[in-house]
Amino acid sequence: MALGIAVLYNTDFEHIAGAASVDAVAVRNAAEAVRDALIAAGHRAELVGMWGKDVPEVMARLDRERPDLVFNLCESLGGIARNEIAVPALLDLLGLAYTGGDAMALGLALYKPRTKDVLIGRGVSTPPYRVVATVADAERFAASGLDYPWFIKLANEDASVGITEANVARDAAGLVQRCRELLTEFGEPLLLERYVDGREVNVTLLGSGDDVVVLPLHEIDFAAMPAGRPHIVSYAAKWDEAHVDYAGTKPVPLRSADPGLAERVIATARAAWDAVGLRDYGRVDLRIDAAGTPWVIDVNPNCDISPDAGVHRAAIAYGWDYPRLIAGIAELAHRRARGPRA
Numbered sequence: 001m002a003l004g005i006a007v008l009y010n011t012d013f014e015h016i017a018g019a020a021s022v023d024a025v026a027v028r029n030a031a032e033a034v035r036d037a038l039i040a041a042g043h044r045a046e047l048v049g050m051w052g053k054d055v056p057e058v059m060a061r062l063d064r065e066r067p068d069l070v071f072n073l074c075e076s077l078g079g080i081a082r083n084e085i086a087v088p089a090l091l092d093l094l095g096l097a098y099t100g101g102d103a104m105a106l107g108l109a110l111y112k113p114r115t116k117d118v119l120i121g122r123g124v125s126t127p128p129y130r131v132v133a134t135v136a137d138a139e140r141f142a143a144s145g146l147d148y149p150w151f152i153k154l155a156n157e158d159a160s161v162g163i164t165e166a167n168v169a170r171d172a173a174g175l176v177q178r179c180r181e182l183l184t185e186f187g188e189p190l191l192l193e194r195y196v197d198g199r200e201v202n203v204t205l206l207g208s209g210d211d212v213v214v215l216p217l218h219e220i221d222f223a224a225m226p227a228g229r230p231h232i233v234s235y236a237a238k239w240d241e242a243h244v245d246y247a248g249t250k251p252v253p254l255r256s257a258d259p260g261l262a263e264r265v266i267a268t269a270r271a272a273w274d275a276v277g278l279r280d281y282g283r284v285d286l287r288i289d290a291a292g293t294p295w296v297i298d299v300n301p302n303c304d305i306s307p308d309a310g311v312h313r314a315a316i317a318y319g320w321d322y323p324r325l326i327a328g329i330a331e332l333a334h335r336r337a338r339g340p341r342a
């Protein structure tokens, strides 16, 4: 059945940095790719931009037009990522069906320490952690007899913001020094996590309830990383094609020697998906320690589904082209939304 779909995306960067800015262009291109894929798959789809103060008008328009589905690509409003939580809440208020996580799941995933509390509470393996809000906190923690290395990240960011090789702290002095730099630069709390030295696996999941499909697993190939550089996906690895970390972090299909490994990874990713309340589509990142135990480091509802993202790579490995993936997500969401409320 052909659906009438509103592809809702954030235009806040156009207002803040201009329509030609890198962020605005990336967000718009991603939204256009989704719209074009839906049309290619036989649906009717139209872009609807929303930036912040226009929320009342856009919601009134959606309420008037009542599309069969809203494809929710809003990652921020008014330039602030936290505001993405408002979008599914408002769509729920209007009784409109939409793709991806509800306000609770998006809110939980935005705050990595809380995500970890839920994972730990559900018995899903995730590295031990500590939140550090001041340099004095970092000094106290560093003096508490830690087993190094530890990994430092911003508590409430994604896309590897703030991550360089210096975030792998190998001793107390390195930990305090990097915490001081990040606290000064970003002014937000830090999440310190036991460093898991080993393979990094990305798991893409599609579906809802008991009906969840795990797409072919991928891992990061660190073979081209210069000797001595830690095997992590830094900010430069994600965003700077000219950087050594970019070539040194190549996503490839999982090469598993141990047949049990993929099963353990899938079971752990699936448990994380359930714990955080993901639905329709999402990605879970894990690191595998020397004993072969997977540790969840990142849970991403409404993850990047643009044509060059890992989700598309996993879909291709599954035999799906881009329109099939995007229409598949839309159809899943539409079916879920018409079923009994979770």
Ligand SMILES: Nc1ncnc2c1ncn2[C@@H]1O[C@H](COP(=O)(O)OP(=O)(O)O)[C@@H](O)[C@H]1O
Pocket: 127, 151, 153, 157, 158, 159, 160, 161, 163, 193, 194, 195, 196, 197, 200, 231, 232, 233, 234, 285, 287, 297, 298
């Ligand atoms: N505990 C950890 N041990 C080892 N590497 C880690 C750990 N946590 C994060 N990393 C590295 O940092 C990268 C980014 O961290 P992640 O938690 O996935 O945050 P983001 O939301 O920015 O993707 C990961 O892809 C991984 O390479």
Ligand SMILES: [Mg+2]
Pocket: 159, 285, 298
């Ligand atoms: Mg990640």
